Amino acid sequence: MSDRNQRITFARSPRGLPVPEDFGADETAIPAPGPGQFLSRTVYLSLDPYYRNVMKNSQIYQDRLAPGDVMVGETVAEVIESHHADYKPGDIVAVRNGWQQYAVSAGQGVRRIDPSLAPIATALGVLGMPGMTAYAGTVFLAAPLPGQTFVVSACTGPVGCAAGQIARHMGARVVGIAGSKEKCEYAVRALGFEACVNYKDGDLVAALKAACPDGIDVYFDNVGGSTLEAVTRNLAMGARIVLCGMIEAYSMDTPPPGPWLGPIVGARATMKGLVVYDHMHKFSEMQRVLSRWIREGSFTWRDDVTESLSRAPEAFCRLMRGQNFGKALVRVGAEPVIRQ
Amino acid sequence: MSDRNQRITFARSPRGLPVPEDFGADETAIPAPGPGQFLSRTVYLSLDPYYRNVMKNSQIYQDRLAPGDVMVGETVAEVIESHHADYKPGDIVAVRNGWQQYAVSAGQGVRRIDPSLAPIATALGVLGMPGMTAYAGTVFLAAPLPGQTFVVSACTGPVGCAAGQIARHMGARVVGIAGSKEKCEYAVRALGFEACVNYKDGDLVAALKAACPDGIDVYFDNVGGSTLEAVTRNLAMGARIVLCGMIEAYSMDTPPPGPWLGPIVGARATMKGLVVYDHMHKFSEMQRVLSRWIREGSFTWRDDVTESLSRAPEAFCRLMRGQNFGKALVRVGAEPVIRQ
Numbered sequence: 001m002s003d004r005n006q007r008i009t010f011a012r013s014p015r016g017l018p019v020p021e022d023f024g025a026d027e028t029a030i031p032a033p034g035p036g037q038f039l040s041r042t043v044y045l046s047l048d049p050y051y052r053n054v055m056k057n058s059q060i061y062q063d064r065l066a067p068g069d070v071m072v073g074e075t076v077a078e079v080i081e082s083h084h085a086d087y088k089p090g091d092i093v094a095v096r097n098g099w100q101q102y103a104v105s106a107g108q109g110v111r112r113i114d115p116s117l118a119p120i121a122t123a124l125g126v127l128g129m130p131g132m133t134a135y136a137g138t139v140f141l142a143a144p145l146p147g148q149t150f151v152v153s154a155c156t157g158p159v160g161c162a163a164g165q166i167a168r169h170m171g172a173r174v175v176g177i178a179g180s181k182e183k184c185e186y187a188v189r190a191l192g193f194e195a196c197v198n199y200k201d202g203d204l205v206a207a208l209k210a211a212c213p214d215g216i217d218v219y220f221d222n223v224g225g226s227t228l229e230a231v232t233r234n235l236a237m238g239a240r241i242v243l244c245g246m247i248e249a250y251s252m253d254t255p256p257p258g259p260w261l262g263p264i265v266g267a268r269a270t271m272k273g274l275v276v277y278d279h280m281h282k283f284s285e286m287q288r289v290l291s292r293w294i295r296e297g298s299f300t301w302r303d304d305v306t307e308s309l310s311r312a313p314e315a316f317c318r319l320m321r322g323q324n325f326g327k328a329l330v331r332v333g334a335e336p337v338i339r340q
Numbered sequence: 341m342s343d344r345n346q347r348i349t350f351a352r353s354p355r356g357l358p359v360p361e362d363f364g365a366d367e368t369a370i371p372a373p374g375p376g377q378f379l380s381r382t383v384y385l386s387l388d389p390y391y392r393n394v395m396k397n398s399q400i401y402q403d404r405l406a407p408g409d410v411m412v413g414e415t416v417a418e419v420i421e422s423h424h425a426d427y428k429p430g431d432i433v434a435v436r437n438g439w440q441q442y443a444v445s446a447g448q449g450v451r452r453i454d455p456s457l458a459p460i461a462t463a464l465g466v467l468g469m470p471g472m473t474a475y476a477g478t479v480f481l482a483a484p485l486p487g488q489t490f491v492v493s494a495c496t497g498p499v500g501c502a503a504g505q506i507a508r509h510m511g512a513r514v515v516g517i518a519g520s521k522e523k524c525e526y527a528v529r530a531l532g533f534e535a536c537v538n539y540k541d542g543d544l545v546a547a548l549k550a551a552c553p554d555g556i557d558v559y560f561d562n563v564g565g566s567t568l569e570a571v572t573r574n575l576a577m578g579a580r581i582v583l584c585g586m587i588e589a590y591s592m593d594t595p596p597p598g599p600w601l602g603p604i605v606g607a608r609a610t611m612k613g614l615v616v617y618d619h620m621h622k623f624s625e626m627q628r629v630l631s632r633w634i635r636e637g638s639f640t641w642r643d644d645v646t647e648s649l650s651r652a653p654e655a656f657c658r659l660m661r662g663q664n665f666g667k668a669l670v671r672v673g674a675e676p677v678i679r680q
Contacts, residue, residue, distance in 0.1 A: 224601065243605050257597030261564065265583050265613035273605035 005030045008099035008312050010065040013055055017251045017320055022055065023071065023313040033104045038084040040077035040105065042097045043335060045309065046124035047316050047328035048074070052250040071099035071312075076113065076123050078336040087112075092336060094123045099312055101332055115338045117291045125158040125327035126294075126301045127287055129276055134162035135286040136279035137220055137242040138170070141272050146171030148217035149236065151208070153177040153227050155187050155196060156302060158327040159244065162290070163220045165299050168192050172218070175211045177204075177227060179322045186325075190300055204230040215239070215267075223247050229259040235267035244274045251320060302326030345370045348439035348652050350405040353395055357591045357660055362395065363411065363653040373444045378424040380417035380445065382437045383675060385649065386464035387656050387668035388414070392590040411439035411652075416453065416463050418676040427452075432676060434463045439652055441672055455678045457631045465498040465667035466634075466641045467627055469616060474502035475626040476619035477560055477582040478510070481612050486511030488557035489576065491548070493517040493567050495527050495536060496642060498667040499584065502630070503560045505639050508532050512558070515551045517544075517567060519662050526665075530640055544570040555579070555607075563587050569599040575607035584614045591660060642666030 009024040033039040054065065054072060065072070075097040079087045084107050087093065094111040097103035113123045125131065137159075144150045150167035154160040155176030164174045164187070176187040176196035184196035195211040197204065208216065208230055215236030221228050224246030231241070241264075249256055264271060293299030304326040306315035312330045319328045349364040373379040394405065394412060405412070415437040419427045424447050427433065434451040437443035453463045465471065484490045490507035494500040495516030504514045504527070516527040516536035524536035535551040537544065548556065548570055555576030561568050564586030571581070581604075589596055604611060633639030644666040646655035652670045659668045 243601055246602065246605075249600075249602065255600035255602055257599065258601040259598050260589075260595035261583055261598040261611070261613075262586065262589065262595050264611065265586075265615060268613050268615055268618060270613075271601070271604065271611040273601075273608050273610075275605060275608055278608060 003030060004028070005100055005102045006309055007070045007101070008309060009067075010055065010069050010071050011067055014052070014251070015253075018052060018055065018313075018317050020313040020317060024068065025310065026068075030102045031104045033081055033083050035083050037104045037106050038079050038082035038087045039102060040079045040093060040095060040097065041102055042075045042077045042100065042309075042332040043092075044076040044121050044124055045097075045099055045312060045330040045332050046074040046128075047312070047319050047324075047330065048130075049245065049247045049250055049320065051316065052320055072096065073098050074124055074129065075332070076120050077103075078333075090336070092120050092338070094128060099309065101309060117287065118294050120335075120338075121303055121305075121327075121329055122294075122301070124329060125303065126162045126299075127290060130158035130327070131162045131290055132279060132283055132286050133244060133274065133276040134159045134166060134220075135290070136276060136282065137244050137274045138163045138166045140279065140282075141242045141274055142167075142218040142220060142240050144170055144172035144218045147173065149173050149175060149212045149214060150218045150220070151175045151177065151212065151216045151231060152220040152222070153199075154222035154245070154247070154322075155191070155193065156183045156326060157222065157324070158301060160220070160222050161187075161191055161301050161326075164193055165191055165293070166290075167218070167220075169293065169298070175208075175216075177208075180325075183325060186302065190302075199227055199230075205233050208234045218242070220244060221246075224249055224258075225256065232259050232263040232269075235263055235269050237267055239267050239269040241269060241271040242274050243271055247320070247322075304328050306330045308332075343370060344368070345440055345442045346649055347410045347441070348649060349407075350395065350409050350411050351407055354392065354591070355593075358392060358395065358657050360653040360657060364408065365650065366408075370442045371444045373421055373423050375423050377444045377446050378419050378422035378427045379442060380419045380433060380435060380437065381442055382415045382417045382440065382649075382672040383432075384416040384461045384464055385437075385439055385652060385670040385672050386414040386416075386468075387652070387659050387664075387670060388470075389585065389587045389590055389660060391656065392660055412436065413438050414464055414469065415672070416460050417443075418673075430676070432460050432463075432678070434468060439649065441649060457627065458634050460675075460678075461643055461645075461667070461669055462634075462641070464669060465643065466502045466639075467630060470498035470667070471502045471630055472619060472623055472626050473584060473614065473616040474499045474506060474560075475630070476616055476622065477584050477614045478503045478506045480619065480622075481582045481614055482507075482558040482560060482580050484510055484512035484558045487513065489513050489515060489552045489554060490558045490560070491515045491517065491552065491556045491571060492560040492562070493539075494562035494585070494587070494662075495531070495533065496523045496666060497562065497664070498641060500560070500562050501527075501531055501641050501666075504533055505531055505633070506630075507558070507560075509633065509638070515548075515556075517548075520665075523665060526642065530642075539567055539570075545573050548574045558582070560584060561586075564589055564598075565596065572599050572603040572609075575603055575609050577607055579607050579609040581609060581611040582614050583611055587660070587662075644668050646670045648672070
């Protein structure tokens with residue numbers, strides 16, 4: 001353990017897609033935990049598209065960033081010193097340490113991680129907020145029936161892969177949308193999707209029509225924009241669209257228009273907005289269901305791990321260009337030795 | 341009874357808003373009913389915004405129009421000669437006679453009208469398809485709860501006035517949107533709405549915020565476009581939007597984009613497309629409920645009647661510019677004498 005705390009800071013609001021120069025870096029002393037606090041060292045930093053929105057400093061997020069502030073973010077960390085009654089050194093926690101090696105916490109919003117369930121990094125992916133997002137959107141909002149066609153975009157990312165596999169476990173016919181041949185092959189081979197369409201391959205409307213000849217019963221939308229538009233032109237009667245993510249819009253200053261709504265009326269479709277925080281009371285249910293499938297070998301995911309905190313800005317910029325392949329993580333510190 | 345049949349015909353697909361020159365006029369012989377047919381004389385012709393879409397000759401409607409064809413449309417008519425077992429002279433029917441004085445029918449899609457329920461013109465308005473549209477969207481799709489804020493656009497038209505009054509009868513707080521001071525005053529005074537916003541008065545977002553301080557729980561959308569956009573910026577949590585009409589779009593060649601969907605997600609809102617034909621099995625329920633309210637004096641409507649078929653094109657163009665005030669009708673023939 002070095003005696004310094006490396007941090008990545010917010011430098012400025014990006015214009016359009018973020019670039020590494022939108023971030024800064026510095027070093028501080030390792031903070032000391034006060035009464036009722038614990039100190040933890042960051043093992044994994046989660047990279048999530050919504051950070052781009054936080055960097056806009058809009059008012060929809062609680063976090064407001066001034067230049068020089070450490071970037072906010074979810075992490076998995078190991079408690080190394082504690083004056084908090086509920087946490088002791090060696091505990092693994094999901095905590096919002098941000099983009100830095102060490103942080104103190106008073107325990108607010110902290111979640112204890114059970115390392116026996118699955119690799120601890122899943123607490124930032126399929127067994128964390130992305131998994132909960134997928135579970136809520138698929139099980140509670142979309143509720144696909146056996147045999148129905150379930151389409152999910154960004155389908156190899158943590159939300160998309162979980163949503164598609166949950167739908168598959170519910171008996172749906174799952175068709176993914178992704179941005180490369182490799183991702184599409186992975187979706188069919190490893191995730192068990194019926195088909196996967198590469199949106200960079202040209203006419204997405206026609207490709208979806210071919211992959212979904214009976215129309216799309218459910219669309220789990222992680223991207224918005226032109227992909228959503230193409231889906232609306234292939235809806236089955238009574239289709240449900242779960243609006244979850246709009247990654248294209250996060251890098252825009254003025255929100256883009258949505259799709260022409262005529263096809264929504266024609267298909268008697270329902271569009272529903274998903275906010276994961278509404279469903280947190282189901283978190284343990286989600287973990288119980290998904291971790292059982294993980295143990296049984298019928299649910300998988302892929303991590304895209306960048307080594308070292310200093311490369312986090314560049315990894316985040318890749319994510320925002322859709323160039324990650326799997327859950328984007330930064331390994332900030334060594335994996336802890338788990339004593340079972 | 342003259343021995344000629346005056347007709348208004350389709351001349352060409354309008355460019356943008358329709359103009360009277362998009363229509364033609366001619367005279368034919370009065371047709372003779374064959375076996376299993378009846379002849380009726382048109383009393384009222386209904387003018388409905390969807391005719392503008394039919395005039396596009398797009399494939400979403402069954403009716404295809406060639407230049408010189410009589411314009412399609414719903415009418416209330418009196419049977420004057422019948423070889424049909426179910427209809428006899430003097431019967432009042434809702435029938436798709438189109439824009440002409442006389443037509444024969446084999447009974448398909450014909451609905452018998454009970455003149456004791458309400459004035460027969462209501463069969464084209466609040467007790468007809470517009471009423472059914474309002475009833476289905478409000479009762480089955482939106483389901484406002486007592487005390488919730490229910491907003492409806494085009495609120496003095498047949499769908500809007502029925503939707504708002506049904507919501508009021510369900511205990512909701514109803515706020516209308518209309519395009520003139522007179523319409524707004526009528527909505528509050530005669531329809532019993534809590535408030536009505538004139539969308540031509542400037543900042544609609546702010547006006548809705550003032551009229552709906554707790555946000556909009558239900559929006560019954562008859563217009564789409566910028567009005568829908570303004571509503572999305574005032575949604576209450578869990579809001580429902582019923583997509584029913586998009587009058588702005590009917591006069592466009594390329595469908596316009598929809599609203600930015602971010603607020604739908606933020607409000608956990610649901611948008612649902614309404615197609616009235618899905619709900620026709622509830623038609624008698626709708627008539628029973630609404631006609632009781634009419635008898636009790638707690639449900640009203642307004643007709644905007646244009647005298648004589650020859651003025652139908654100009655009345656239709658007014659309707660598409662939002663210049664009607666109430667259900668747009670053309671009186672094609674004299675009111676029948678009803679023998680009770």
